[in-house]
Amino acid sequence: MTLDQLPLGTPARIASVDWTTLVAEEAQRLRALGLDEGARVSLAYRGVFMGRDPLAVEIGRMTIALRRVHARAMTVEPILETSAA
Template identity: 65%
Template structure:
């Protein structure tokens, strides 16, 4: 599954990133924020207009806004929910 399809409130681990789908400066910015393979992320919010763009994810103690196209370049493995 890609990050743009992860349900709101769910956590996942980024398993791979298709850096070739992103402009080099975008990739550098995302890596600087810790968004790379192995990072644990959670979808916090989605925009209400334009197909849910942008979306907000939490990574560590930060909340980061991402374009849906960026999230679509990231494969994630959903973590089991604590029930």
């Protein structure tokens, strides 16, 4: 599943990023923000207009706006959280 398909509020780990689909400068900016393989993310919001851009992605204590085309380049794996009882 790609990041743009992740249900809102579901924690996930970025499994892979298809950097070849992104412009080099955009890819560099995303890496600088920590959006790379292994990062833990959560989708907080989807835009309401035509393309449903932007997406708000939580990574660590940051929330960043991300275009859907960038989120489609990222494959994520939902993280199953277990409560310690």
